[in-house]
Amino acid sequence: MLSLTCPNCGVQGEETEFAPGGEAHLKRFGPGSAEEAFEGYLFYRKNPRGVHFERWRHAFGCGKWFHVARCTATLEVFGSYTAQTSIVPQNIIDAIKARRPDWEMDQ
Amino acid sequence: MSEATSETVDISRLSERGMITVRGDLTSVDLQYQLTSLAGVDMPSEREAKVEDGRGLVWMSPDEVLMVLPKSDVEGVLGTFRETLGAIHHLAVDVSDARAVFELKGPKWREVIAKGAPVDLSPKAFALGQMRRTRLGQVAVAFWMTEPDTAELVCFASLAEFVSNWLKMAAKAGSFPDYLKEYKNDA
Structure with missing residues (x-):
């Protein structure tokens, strides 16, 4: 079970209070882009064993979206951060590197 | 802690309670002034x-507060909002009939809610004012x-009967796991 902290209201809740929103930081390819890029935007998702960035919504709480960095293998949560960003904040990257020294950002 | 009254929780629906949902920039001084002067907290x-005698403000999310007040005052307060907050971007809606409020009276109310909510309800973690x-x-x-x-509990009005039955079932005498026993000395 995941224990997530909502950065919008500060509540530390357990997984059932939140709704998952899939992979974070997708770049949208809309009308006018190459078909391969559009296909990738629609269908191709990362499925890493290890560090992963996701979107979550505090569905039973304040109702706001936010981002979470966690490990898919151990369910360790490295941190949560605002939804109003397209890049991962440095403090989250530092928190991941403290726990996973070999990990490198691949985007 | 063995007298009968301390072992029961009375569940009642507060049907005369009025509620107004207010959304907007909660850091706005004008909005704060109107909210606090109308609610008196x-x-x-x-x-x-912050609720005193059925009147007050409850923080709901970073851009939402719930104003609680007697049902008969709702129309007047909404009119005041329209007059005084016209230029400020906000939303104020009467949700009195869209929400149901229940009062849980009795020292074991924590045990009742804790049966269904994934929340630490020990007195240390959840206190008056939160x-x-x-x-x-x-x-x-x-x-x-x-x-x-x-404690007061709010849910959608469409779920009022379900929540009412749920609370009454959870509040049955002798059904408390007493998981908060270890906190009694701190409370």
């Missing part, structure tokens, strides 16, 4: 509930304390 900060939006069983609720042994 200070502005609640994050996850706070509010929490979460789930009760599988429905969304919000609750806060009004007195040391009394």
Whole structure:
């Protein structure tokens, strides 16, 4: 079970209070882009064993979206951060590197 | 702690309670002034509930507060909002008939809600003045304390009967797991 902290209201809740929103930081390819890029935007998702960035919504709480960095293998949560960003904040990257020294950002 | 009254929780629906949902920039001084002067309490900060004698403000999310007041005052307060906050971007809606409020009276109210909400309800973790939006069983609720042994719980009106039955079932005498026993000395 995941224990997530909502950065919008500060509540530390357990997984059932939140709704998952899939992979974070997708770049949208809309009308006018190459078909391969559009296909990738629609269908191709990362499925890493290890560090992963996701979107979550505090569905039973304040109702706001936010981002979470966690490990898919151990369910360790490295941190949560605002939804109003397209890049991962440095403090989250530092928190991941403290726990996973070999990990490198691949985007 | 063995007298009969301390072992029961009275569940009652507060049907005369009025509620106004206010959304807007909660850091706006004008909005704060109107909210606090109409409700007669200070502005609640994050996850706070300031309710006195059925009137007050409950923080709901970073851009939403719930104003609680007697049902008969709702029309007047909404009119005041329209007059005084016309130029400020906000939304104020009467949700009195869209929400149901329950009062849980009795020192074991924590045990009742804790049966269905994934929340630490020990007196250390949840005290008078705090509010929490979460789930009760599988429905969304919000609750806060009004007195040391009394809490109020809000849910959608369409779920009122379900929540009422749920609370009454959970409050049956002799059904408490007493998981908060270890906290009694701290309370």
